Amino acid sequence: GAGVSQTPSNKVTEKGKYVELRCDPISGHTALYWYRQSLGQGPEFLIYFQGTGAADDSGLPNDRFFAVRPEGSVSTLKIQRTERGDSAVYLCASSLTPTGTGELFFGEGSRLTVL
């Protein structure tokens, strides 16, 4: 497809379990971003990749959250020992180059529910 693809679209898990969320950016986009949107809130920045490396991970809430992008394309957001407060829509976005202007292309998101 032409857009940012995220899988799964919905994930229900139990407290304490491990979860992986996948993002396939637009082909050729070197910059990839993860955001989290909780109910009634705007998207909240988590981490930004330029190529394979995490250029800014200042938004990751704690060490249970980790993200990788080993080949500079697909990225996986990993959440260990999930908590109910992790329930949110996790949004991935990409851009052709790192953009200070903020014009990002978002996927439809992965809705995570932790019971």
Add this chain to the structure above:
Amino acid sequence: DQQVKQNSPSLSVQEGRISILNCDYTNSMFDYFLWYKKYPAEGPTFLISISSIKDKNEDGRFTVFLNKSAKHLSLHIVPSQPGDSAVYFCAASGGGSQGNLIFGKGTKLSVKP
């Protein structure tokens, strides 16, 4: 502490009229401001942006105004159409953050036929 604030959670407008969505910010280091539009079950889509060195940017029915002294921006939609009904997010970037956008909580716009 919220750096980008959208104080109106919802707005209802009649088709054909003007919709005005407001946004306030606190960080004077922001150098780009953006509006994103979001339909249910979809990701946000970029709508329009403005650099901090400008006070107005227009794109078709959409105009964004920036008042730096008041740390306030607004999005005007004229004329409003039912298809404009969505949640609108104000966002800001700055200080070389390279895409670390700070979003407001959003305003849900309903355009009634």
